[in-house]
Amino acid sequence: MKHEAVFFTxxxxxxxxxxxxxxxxxxxxxxxxxxxxxxxxxxxxxxxxGVKRAGLSVPESVMLIVAPGCxxxxxxLISSMPEYKNRFFYLEMSEPDLVTGRHxxxxxxxxxxxxxxxxxxxxxxxxxVMICITCVDALLGTDMDRVxxxxxxxxTGGEYEGIKVRPCYMYALTRxxxxxxxxxxxxxxxxxxxxxxxxxxxxxxxxxxxxxxNTELITYLKSAGIRNIRQxxxxxxxxxxxxxxxxxxxxxxxxEARAAAEDxxxxxxxxxxELTRVYSTDKISSQYKALASVAGIDIIDSEEKAExxxxxxxxxxxxxxxxxxxxxxxxxxxxxxxxxxxxxxxxVDEIYATLAPENFVYVKNLALLSPDTKIFCNMExxxxxxKISSSKAQVxxxxxxxxxxxxxxNIAWNQDTRxxxxxxxxDLMNKVFEALKEAEA
Amino acid sequence: xxxxxxxLTPFAPDQSGASGVLYSMGALxxxxxxxxxxxxxxxxxEPRWHDTRSAVFSAGLRDMDAILGRDELLASKIKSACxxxxxxxxxxxxxxxxxxxxxxxxxxxxLIENKIDIPVVPVISNGMxxxxxxxxxxxxxxxxEFADETPAVAKDQIVLGMxxxxxxxxxxxxxxxxxxxxxxxxxxxxxxxSGIDACEYLGRDFEIVSPVYKDNIPEGITxxxxxxxxxxxxxxxxxxxxxxxxxxxxxxxxxxxxxxDRKITEEDEFIAxxxxxxxxxxxxxxxxxxxxxxxxxxxxxxxxxxxxxRT
Numbered sequence: 001m002k003h004e005a006v007f008f009t010x011x012x013x014x015x016x017x018x019x020x021x022x023x024x025x026x027x028x029x030x031x032x033x034x035x036x037x038x039x040x041x042x043x044x045x046x047x048x049x050g051v052k053r054a055g056l057s058v059p060e061s062v063m064l065i066v067a068p069g070c071x072x073x074x075x076x077l078i079s080s081m082p083e084y085k086n087r088f089f090y091l092e093m094s095e096p097d098l099v100t101g102r103h104x105x106x107x108x109x110x111x112x113x114x115x116x117x118x119x120x121x122x123x124x125x126x127x128x129v130m131i132c133i134t135c136v137d138a139l140l141g142t143d144m145d146r147v148x149x150x151x152x153x154x155x156t157g158g159e160y161e162g163i164k165v166r167p168c169y170m171y172a173l174t175r176x177x178x179x180x181x182x183x184x185x186x187x188x189x190x191x192x193x194x195x196x197x198x199x200x201x202x203x204x205x206x207x208x209x210x211x212x213x214n215t216e217l218i219t220y221l222k223s224a225g226i227r228n229i230r231q232x233x234x235x236x237x238x239x240x241x242x243x244x245x246x247x248x249x250x251x252x253x254x255x256e257a258r259a260a261a262e263d264x265x266x267x268x269x270x271x272x273x274e275l276t277r278v279y280s281t282d283k284i285s286s287q288y289k290a291l292a293s294v295a296g297i298d299i300i301d302s303e304e305k306a307e308x309x310x311x312x313x314x315x316x317x318x319x320x321x322x323x324x325x326x327x328x329x330x331x332x333x334x335x336x337x338x339x340x341x342x343x344x345x346x347x348v349d350e351i352y353a354t355l356a357p358e359n360f361v362y363v364k365n366l367a368l369l370s371p372d373t374k375i376f377c378n379m380e381x382x383x384x385x386x387k388i389s390s391s392k393a394q395v396x397x398x399x400x401x402x403x404x405x406x407x408x409x410n411i412a413w414n415q416d417t418r419x420x421x422x423x424x425x426x427d428l429m430n431k432v433f434e435a436l437k438e439a440e441a
Numbered sequence: 442x443x444x445x446x447x448x449l450t451p452f453a454p455d456q457s458g459a460s461g462v463l464y465s466m467g468a469l470x471x472x473x474x475x476x477x478x479x480x481x482x483x484x485x486x487e488p489r490w491h492d493t494r495s496a497v498f499s500a501g502l503r504d505m506d507a508i509l510g511r512d513e514l515l516a517s518k519i520k521s522a523c524x525x526x527x528x529x530x531x532x533x534x535x536x537x538x539x540x541x542x543x544x545x546x547x548x549x550x551x552l553i554e555n556k557i558d559i560p561v562v563p564v565i566s567n568g569m570x571x572x573x574x575x576x577x578x579x580x581x582x583x584x585x586e587f588a589d590e591t592p593a594v595a596k597d598q599i600v601l602g603m604x605x606x607x608x609x610x611x612x613x614x615x616x617x618x619x620x621x622x623x624x625x626x627x628x629x630x631x632x633x634x635s636g637i638d639a640c641e642y643l644g645r646d647f648e649i650v651s652p653v654y655k656d657n658i659p660e661g662i663t664x665x666x667x668x669x670x671x672x673x674x675x676x677x678x679x680x681x682x683x684x685x686x687x688x689x690x691x692x693x694x695x696x697x698x699x700x701x702d703r704k705i706t707e708e709d710e711f712i713a714x715x716x717x718x719x720x721x722x723x724x725x726x727x728x729x730x731x732x733x734x735x736x737x738x739x740x741x742x743x744x745x746x747x748x749x750x751r752t
Contacts, residue, residue: 001527031471031498031522034483034490038476038499068537070454070478070568074485076750079450090446095569098541103444110445117447135475139507139541172475173504173538381522384496 005386007350010363011371018360025355025377027176037329037352037378037400049209049416052132053078054185055168056087057209058192060238061128062118063168064110066091066103071134071170086123089114093136101140104147107131108154115160127238128164128192138171164192179259186260189232195268196245202228204247204270206261207254209233210416215423216304217251217275220288224297249295251275253420277420279332279340279428281308284421301422308422311429312344319436322346325391325405327398328353328378330413331424335362337397342370349393350374352383352400395432409435448708448731452690453606453747455566455575457486458635459534460497461604462579464489465614468562469496469528471519473544474536476501478568486572488605488752496526507542512549520556529617530560530586532579540567562586572606572747573671573691576635581642583620588643592625594618599626600652602636607671609744609752611653633671634692649696651677658683661741664721667714669729670745672697678724685724688714690748708732726751 006024013021023029032038052075055063065072065088072090079088091110097103111129119125131148144167151165169184179187190206203226205212211233212218221229228246235241250272252261261272273294275287285305292299315322324341326348328334334353339362342348348370354377355363366373376383378400388405395409396402402410411431413419419427456472460482463470472479479499483490490497500515519531533549546563553561562582566575580601596619603613613632623629629647631637640647654677666685668675675687676697686701687693688711693704705711715723715733723729727742728749744751 001525003527006525028501028503029518030501031518032476032479032501034479034497034499039480039484068454068568069451069571070456070481070537072451073454073457074481074750076450077485088450090451091442092444092446092451093537093569094444095540095567098537098567098569106442106444110442113442113445114447134537135477135507136537136541138504139538170477171504172477173502173507175475176503379501381496381498382525384494384526 003385004382005376005384006380006382007374007376009371010367010373010375013355013360013363013375014367014371018357021355021357021360024380024382025375027354027356027379030379031381032379033381033383035352035378035383035400036403037327037398048414051168051170051181051185052088053084054182054189054209055130055132056084057232058128058130058189058238059235059241060124060126061130062087062089062114062126063130063132064089064091064107064114065132066093066107066110066137067132067134067170068093068136086118086121098136101142104142107147108151111151111155111165112158112160115163125160126163128166130166130168130188132168132170134170135173138169138173144169166192180256182256183259186257187263190244190260190264191267193242193245193264193268196243198248198269199228199246200248201226202230202243202247204244204250205229205231205253206250207252207257208418210418212253212420213417215420216301217421220297220299220301224295224299245270249273251291253277253418277332277418277424279337279425280343281305281312281422281425284308284425288421304422308425308429311426311433315429315433316345318433319394320345322395322432322436323393324348325350325393325396325401325408326352327396327401327404329400330398331415331419332397332413333359333362334398335359335366338362338373339366339369342366342373348373349391350376352376352378352398352404354379395436397428397432409439411435443707446708449728449748453486453572453750454481454568455570455572455578456534456536456568457482458572458575458577458604458606459532459564459566459579460487460575461572461606462576462583462615462635463532463534463564464495464497466583466617466620467529468532469498469519469522469526469530470532470534471498471500471515472534472536473500473515473539474502475499475538478536485750486606486746488609488746496528498522502538507538510542510544512544512552515549516553516556519553523557523559528559530562531557532562532564532582534564535566537568540569560586571691573634573638576602576604576606576633577638580635580639584623584639584642587617587620588623589621590624592622594622594625596622596626598628598630599623600630600632600636601639602631602633602673603652604633604635605752606747607633607674607745608653609746613652631673633673634689634694636673637694637696638692649673649676650680654678654681656681659724659741659743661739662722662724663739665719666722666724667718667720668743669711669723669725670743674743675702686714686718686720
């Protein structure tokens with residue numbers, strides 16, 4: 001037995017072609033190794049903005065998790081955050097529930113008890129109750145829309161009439177299906193919006209659950225005369241959130257929000273434009289040109305582009321042969337980031353990420369510039385044997401990369417607030433620069 | 442309402458208990474789930490995961506794998522992993538998914554063992570029971586598979602049930618060698634509820650005591666006390682001289698139970714015990730204080746990882 005983590009070079013993958021991506025790099029072909037990345041993305045509620053936090057991004061909402069106890073166990077990580085206090089409740093399934101499905105009949109009364117508990121303890125009564133269900137109900141084929149309608153009906157005529165009840169599907173089983181949990185939860189959230197009079201100077205940015213901060217995109221939109229730029233994370237009240245229905249158009253910054261944007265287009269007549277987070281300043285510039293053209297606005301980005309390029313050049317000047325290892329537990333597509341870094345003139349020794357076929361294009365281009373870059377799969381069982389001693393990197397990006405390379409300076413770059421556009425490039429370069437300087441000191 | 446939690450988060454489930462027992466044994470542990478349960482074990486309920494790598498894997502089930510009962514695919518994945526990873530045995534740990542689809546663990550064991558040359562130990566857990574039940578099932582499965590009837594080595598003492606979920610950082614790992622020789626150990630100690638179950642399963646005499654609390658009463662415990670923790674922790678404090686009732690969310694064996702002791706399930710039951718019991722001291726994980734904010738007596742924080750997730 002070799003006791004080595006399996007990897008393939010970018011060149012080897014290019015030779016095999018898109019249809020020949022090795023099983024070791026694909027999801028679903030092997031047992032899944034427990035790395036920080038797989039723990040985060042295998043478990044739709046585990047960390048970051050999984051289904052649970054995402055569902056509660058609706059202002060003035062609470063969540064009732066109706067599931068076996070194991071599904072809610074790690075929620076204490078989240079519920080210890082002040083903003084989630086008194087917002088998570090649990091209706092634990094028992095073994096008889098699994099057979100009889102009676103847990104579903106208990107939901108209306110459980111909701112009433114939760115609402116009464118909040119009221120009696122002087123807490124704010126919510127406007128929305130999210131019902132989070134898990135793999136068991138996925139397999140039982142539970143019709144949660146009906147269950148939620150019945151729960152709403154049960155509130156009718158009482159002191160809690162008008163409170164909305166919506167389902168959140170924390171179905172890890174469907175992670176690679178047509179509607180994965182993080183796609184579905186966005187659809188659920190925005191399905192709460194109802195048609196309103198349009199405001200031509202209103203735009204929504206959808207996809208994230210924490211605000212875009214300090215990004216030039218907001219500045220460009222304001223310069224173009226957009227008065228209301230709404231993100232769900234900046235809505236303080238449920239009424240503010242409902243105003244998102246007034247938008248003239250949506251900007252989608254995460255492909256997992258595409259289905260929700262399609263729904264909003266159909267139901268609320270709000271068209272959408274999709275922007276991708278990339279780390280190539282040329283690509284960012286092209287995207288802004290496309291946005292300006294489609295939205296009929298002027299975008300002058302030369303200053304921000306120059307700032308981002310300057311940050312790249314500053315890092316390059318200080319560390320001309322800088323070599324990176326890049327993980328996927330980060331605010332970036334690991335393959336796109338690797339390609340961008342190589343195009344900037346840096347080196348990428350190792351990537352830890354699952355190679356979905358849609359990312360093959362990045363590996364293909366990477367192979368031409370950096371054929372020896374090694375690609376490991378975070379999920380692959382032999383990652384148990386990964387040894388840092390063989391890596392040439394001086395810095396790593398991603399929480400998972402730190403797990404594999406604990407002694408190398410790391411930028412986790414997995415913060416809740418999303419970096420975007422030139423700001424993302426500039427801030428990442430500056431963070432790398434600071435981390436290396438700190439390590440030298 | 443029964444089963445409704447308004448203040449506390451759910452306690453450690455049986456699959457976490459099972460994995461906790463197996464973690465130190467050099468097994469290839471396969472949690473039969475879609476990923477979420479493994480995330481819960483490694484990312485939350487297994488404090489050792491952050492310090493020592495262990496071969497804990499998710500089966501990575503997808504909806505059609507479960508619906509179509511693709512055990513053959515699971516067995517093939519395990520075979521592939523065993524070809525690349527050194528392991529003494531394979532442990533397969535249940536979750537709500539196999540519970541829902543009615544997985545036959547004995548058949549699964551045979552199916553996998555037909556593909557590999559090492560033992561397969563299935564642990565029946567379903568995510569709906571508590572961690573002590575999973576620990577118990579893991580001990581039983583290990584004893585059935587590995588415990589020699591007439592061991593070659595006579596160990597002086599083996600402690601069962603001293604896992605991180607009960608004792609946090611003060612846990613004592615047992616090894617596969619301990620299990621092989623368990624029937625010949627001179628002394629067996631049950632350090633928690635699952636330890637009592639395992640010892641009873643072996644049919645041997647044993648001592649019920651917590652090595653952590655033996656003659657070690659935590660500072661601050663005075664007067665009439667309610668101890669809320671694992672039953673053996675409570676018993677050990679009582680044996681050390683604490684005037685206490687034991688309340689536990691887990692299991693209360695007849696060998697421990699005295700008048701005034703209770704096994705509870707619901708938040709309201711704990712509230713009622715504190716409200717009506719007239720206790721001078723509550724010795725319990727501090728997270729339980731949120732249930733009884735008006736309690737004015739003395740509170741001694743008796744950490745319990747399975748309750749709060751605090752080491």
